[in-house]
Amino acid sequence: MDTMTPVYGSGTLLLIAAAAVALLLVLIIVLRMHAFVALVLVSLGTAVAAGVPVADVPTIAIAAFGSTLGSVALLVGLGVMIGRLLEVTGGAQVLADSLISRFGEKRAPLALGVAALLFGLPIFFDAGLVVFLPIIFSVARRFGGSVLLYALPAAGAFAAMHAIVPPHPGPVTAATELGASIGLTLLVGIVVALVAWFAGVYAVTTSWLGKVHVPIDDSVLTGGREDVSEDARPAFAHVLGILLLPVLLIAGNTILTTLRTNETIGADNGVVDAFIFIGQTPVALLIALLVATYTLAIKSHTRAEIEGLLNDALGPICAIILITGAGGMFGGVLRYSGIGEALSDSLADLGLPLIVSAFVIATILRVAQGSATVALTTTAGLLSAAVTEADPSSLQLVALVLAIAAGATVLSHVNDSGFWLVGRFFGMDVKTTLRTWTVLETTLGLSIFVLALGVWAIG
Template sequence: MTPVYSSGTLLLIAAAAVAILLVLIIVLRMHAFIALVLVSFGTAVAAGVPVAEVPVVAIAAFSTTLGTVALLVALGVMIGRLLEATGGAQVLADTLISRFGEKRAPMALGVAALLFGLPIFFDAGLVVFLPIIFAVAKRFGGSVLMYALPAAGAFAAMHAIVPPHPGPVTAATELGASIGLTLLVGVVVAVVAWFVGVYIVTITWLGKVQVPIDDSVLTGGQQADHDNPPAFWHVLAILLLPLVLIGANTILTTLRTNGSIAEEGTFVDILVFVGQTPVALLIALLVATYTLAIRRYSRGEIETLLNDSLGPICAIILITGAGGMFGGVLRYSGIGEALSDSLADLGLPLIVSAFVIATILRVAQGSATVALTTTAGLISAGVADADPSSLQLVALVLAIAAGATVLSHVNDSGFWLVGRFFGMDVKTTLRTWTVMETTLGVSIFVLALGIWAVG
């Protein structure tokens, strides 16, 4: 849609929409789903979207988010429920604790999430890890954030800057950076930025914000049966299965893209298919069902178990979809395009400009992927003129990803996903998740500056 108003007016509309949304939810205690839908419609009208098109635009953005999130979350929470109910999550938690000790439990969860987050998308990885996070948290008590944020932050770090995740791949391709070098440097930067911007910040500050441990979103309030728990390696194999399948998909797709293997081949096609994230999670769910649950429960009990796991997440999925609706309306109204035009020539150093543009776009419209791809396109001409080195190109990708990470708030569907999974209200999510995403993004940017300087 061509913007109806100037960039300044659109920015004011976006700022007013966020402010009204926060007042409705925090002050007036309106249900988040209703408030998001209401403000989405109002924002679209205020931004000049034709009234007849408003429902179509809003529903399209809602369905796009649901299409991305709902299937992954549903499959992941079923796997999590089976692991929790059969005692598998407790076995994993006990093993982590025995190897790392109580004081290093948040570190252990974060390191495990970094490994699992390499090929797995943020939302899918987080939901599969939920039973482990809650099992460890219940063992030691205190705030669930002490254990949740290191794991969630690890998935966020890998998703933001490490190929094969779509954002960094798209940005690297747009700027002409090497995907392989971006992967190698990105892994190191992700680990260091996670340690500084997530782990240390959580241990010293955010983990002390008291959020009660409530795993009803996973268990529905039912107690797990720990009389006959599975072996540690059995549970680990189930968690590794989607990791291996998705990893194989990534490798084969990359080899096909660069011509190392033929474009056609039935066996490779099959491996690529089973390595798609929803398919890999479905396979892991089937394996978990028939190796963990079938020996402990009747088929009717398994059906009830899986059915009950979906009930608590319905509200989460709908609220997340409504958050995607709000962000989608902001993008459709032309706010991103208007910002792009006004930010194209800031007169800042290239590496700083990349971070600033991505940050403003992230805050304005919520989607990290849109902020990444738009910023890469905006600075691509300047990059060509500057002729940076291969390492500096990677630094630019990292700087863009850093800006696209900071300040996650109410127009970001991930904000609602994390907040509702861990039982936080909007105010607490802003105090914790938003702050953690910002410290993570700033840490990535500082490291990108260092790479740019030595590159």
């Protein structure tokens, strides 16, 4: 979706964006308006206030809504179906028991986070989180307490990998725009992701955010828990194979696409095309669902029962998908109105050090329009000329990518579709999500930025 030429100056646009966020919070928290209705209402009002022609407002809003649904609905729908089958067959419990037996009860949040870091290398944030839901809830039910103690380390791990480690689209695009090496970004990014996750996610969760009590409510995933006897549960290797299948397919897609982009392999190769196709995230999840259905669920359920289970799995997530789409609508309207671009243009001339400018501009873009990927790619484009003039080293280029990613991570709030996804999956209201997820994303982003400064100094 293109951006229109801003009608107002940066100051006015900033006030409009701030007023829109404030109004949204009042409607949801104070007046208890349904989040979906409030997001649609404020999105339309913001578009009009920002100078979008009234006749174009519905078209722009629907396009932003549809774009978000296109990227989220398929992944969430297929993911919760896989999760439902893992739940009712006892597969999630098998994985949870295996993790706990290896790490111990006290390190259960660490076990979930480490597993999510491994799975998060090739898989996107939302897809990884939704597939991990049954494992998170199984561990949480076993030990009790706040679900956040177990949910946040895993969600934060997926967020860290998605933000700074290729092959995820944001860091790849930023590295390409700045001329940084993708390989070096990958190597440094993995180390930074691990350290930043431990300091900014795991330590913060176990010492602070995990103590915010949120009851364990897995009805969004299962529609009610079903106990499975130990003898009827599948083997650990079987369950792990189902979870690893989409990860491996997506990783294959990434490798082959990169090789084709670098012209290492030819463009006309039917076998490569086929592997790239099955490695697309929705296709990979669909394949994993079929494998789970016909190798796992079919052993303990009839086909009619499986159909009912999968149908029931979709019901609880309809509200989540619609609210997430409406959050994308709000962010899309802010992007189209030119709010983010106007702010970044005014910030580009502040005379800050390059590494600090990268972080500050990305942060403002993140806060203004919500999308971390848009903040990453836009900031990289804005700084590309200055980077060329400064001629930093290869390692410093990677540090700039990390600094941009750090700014694009902090302060997730109501215009970020991921904010709604996490909040609704784990049964949090808006106030609690701001107290926990927003804080976690900010501590993660700040940890990444501190490490980026260190890489810049070394380089």
